[in-house]
Amino acid sequence: MNDYYPGTNWEHDDRGWDRAALAIVLESARELNSTDIAVVHRGRLVADARWQPGPVAAAEVVESLPDGRVRQDIASAQKSVSSVLAAIAVGRGLLDINSPVSAHLGKGWAGPKAPPSEERITVRHLLTMTSGLADDMSFVAEPGTRWDYNLGPAYHTVKRVLAAAAGSSIDELTASWLTGPLGMDASGWVRRTWREGTPELLRPSFQYPDGEPIEGFVTTAQDLARFGLAVLRGCMWNGTALGADPNYAAAMVRPSQPFNPAYGYLWWLNGQNRYLAPKNETVFEGSFFPNAPGDTFGALGAMDRMCVVIPSLDLVITRSGGLAQERSAAGSAFVRSLVASVCAAHPLRRLP
Numbered sequence: 001m002n003d004y005y006p007g008t009n010w011e012h013d014d015r016g017w018d019r020a021a022l023a024i025v026l027e028s029a030r031e032l033n034s035t036d037i038a039v040v041h042r043g044r045l046v047a048d049a050r051w052q053p054g055p056v057a058a059a060e061v062v063e064s065l066p067d068g069r070v071r072q073d074i075a076s077a078q079k080s081v082s083s084v085l086a087a088i089a090v091g092r093g094l095l096d097i098n099s100p101v102s103a104h105l106g107k108g109w110a111g112p113k114a115p116p117s118e119e120r121i122t123v124r125h126l127l128t129m130t131s132g133l134a135d136d137m138s139f140v141a142e143p144g145t146r147w148d149y150n151l152g153p154a155y156h157t158v159k160r161v162l163a164a165a166a167g168s169s170i171d172e173l174t175a176s177w178l179t180g181p182l183g184m185d186a187s188g189w190v191r192r193t194w195r196e197g198t199p200e201l202l203r204p205s206f207q208y209p210d211g212e213p214i215e216g217f218v219t220t221a222q223d224l225a226r227f228g229l230a231v232l233r234g235c236m237w238n239g240t241a242l243g244a245d246p247n248y249a250a251a252m253v254r255p256s257q258p259f260n261p262a263y264g265y266l267w268w269l270n271g272q273n274r275y276l277a278p279k280n281e282t283v284f285e286g287s288f289f290p291n292a293p294g295d296t297f298g299a300l301g302a303m304d305r306m307c308v309v310i311p312s313l314d315l316v317i318t319r320s321g322g323l324a325q326e327r328s329a330a331g332s333a334f335v336r337s338l339v340a341s342v343c344a345a346h347p348l349r350r351l352p
Contacts, residue, residue, distance in 0.1 A: 004043035005229070005238040008183060010222070013044040016347035022047055025341045032334060033322035035061070035070040036221030039342055040229055040316040048222065054322070062190065062218050069220040071186050072320050075202075075301030076151075078217035081178070081227065082158050083127060083252050083266035085170075087235060087244035088177045094165040097123040097248070101157060104164040109157065111209020115139030126158050127265040128256040135204040147259035149278035152204030155266070156214050170215060181237050182226045187219035202302065221318040228299075228307045228316035253297045262288045270296035291340035304334050310343070317342050 004011075014022070022039075026049045029037050033054055039047040050068040053061050063071040089095035101109055101121050110118045110133065117132055117139060125131040125143045132141040135152035159170045166173045171189050179187045191213035192206045206214055219227075230237050235244035252265035255272065262268060262275030270287050271294030277284065289296045289308075298308040304324040308317045317339060324334035 003233070003239070005233075006043060006045075006183075006226070010040075010045045010048065011043075012046075012048070013041070014046045017041075017046055018345040021341070021345040025338065025345065028341075029319065029321075029324075029338060032324035034319055034324070035072070035322075036318070036320040038221040038225040038316075038318045040225045041346070042314050043229060045225075065186060065220070069186060069222060070320055071218050071220055072305065073190065073192065073216035073218050074224065074299075074305040074307075074320070075216070075303060077224075077299040077301035077305050077307055079155060079266035079301075080231075080299030080307070081174075081217050082155075082162070083264075084227075084231060084235065084242075084244065085162055085174060085177060086123070086127065086158065086265070087248040087252060088242055089162055089165050090248045091243045091245035095123065095162070097127060099123055101126065101161060104161045105157070109160075109209075110137045111153070113138040113209070117143055123158070123161055124256075126154060126161075127252075129155070129263060130257050130259070137209055144257075147257055147263065147276060149276075151202060151278075153208050153214065156205070156208065158266075159215060160208075177242065178227070179223075181240070181242060182223075182230055184219065184223040184226050187217070187223045187227075189215040190218045192216045221320045224299075224307045224318040224320075225316050228309045228318060232309050232311055232314070232316060264297070268298045268300050270294055270298075289336055289339050291336070292343050296339070298335075298339075300335065304332055306335055306338075308335075308339050313343065313346055313348060315342070315346065 026037060026047060030051050035051055035053050037047060037049045061070050061072055100119060101123060102119050108114060121131050121143045129147050129149055130144050131154045132143045133154040134140045137153055163170045194206055208214055235242045235249050253267050254264055255261040256264045260276040261272040268288060270289040270292055275284050275288050293310055293312045295312050296310045298306055300306050303322055306319050
């Protein structure tokens with residue numbers, strides 16, 4: 001694996017790539033409401049496409065930057081950012097993921113609907129989507145007995161745990177531990193506000209049980225590629241470790257529980273023989289990314305926002321924009337097709 005890292009500006013290098021195939025991929029992405037696509041191979045940009053937001057994507061843009069980049073809330077792809085922050089907290093000796101959430105936040109952290117199981121819910125349960133809490137924080141199951149993808153405060157409570165463990169705000173620790181070292185100059189947390197057209201399904205992700213607004217991670221496709229590259233390199237940047245616990249860093253991209261083997265610690269995983277999709281109890285047979293190498297893993301969010309990492313190809317693919325198709329879910333047909341098409345244009349043409 002190449003150990004090159006970008007400085008303030010990225011280097012471009014598409015030697016060996018099927019440029020015609022890549023051009024088709026980018027044009028298709030543009031037509032399907034993408035605003036930014038970044039493809040990074042061996043630490044250098046193969047593709048860095050930016051388009052003016054169309055009507056579908058424009059409503060989701062937080063800020064258009066002078067260089068054409070677009071800052072957007074990456075929806076549930078932020079979960080993987082939180083997972084890496086947890087890895088660093090563990091590495092710094094600030095957090096034990098087997099500890100109860102109440103040890104960090106006190107009794108009643110789950111709000112007025114808190115079930116009797118609240119005191120048994122650990123940080124690991126939040127990281128693996130096995131807390132047993134519904135999106136409104138009511139009781140669904142005993143902790144650790146089922147996998148249920150959380151759109152509400154249960155996952156977001158991870159950020160409150162991190163802030164309590166570090167003794168600083170999520171904004172401060174993210175800037176110090178992650179976005180600052182990686183040069184992610186357009187990234188940070190923004191309190192979410194409900195806007196016209198926001199899907200009703202996402203309403204729980206806008207407010208904690210105590211009424212405080214929930215934070216959305218705002219970034220660009222290029223900044224998100226820096227994040228993906230750091231994770232690809234073992235939570236390293238320019239030869240310096242970010243401080244992530246190595247055992248956690250390895251475990252976060254491996255199956256974390258028996259119910260959905262395609263889910264680690266807030267990362268989606270390829271290479272398993274079955275998977276569950278968000279808010280769908282159907283068990284799907286086969287790999288999550290069927291036309292990509294088995295070691296592929298990804299940070300995936302609504303509106304088809306994504307950061308996909310493929311270690312065996314030394315490859316990172318990110319995408320920002322609006323909803324590409326009629327429905328969006330983790331591993332949507334668009335996301336799978338985009339990943340497969342970029343892999344097919346790769347110099348190694350290395351497919352399963």
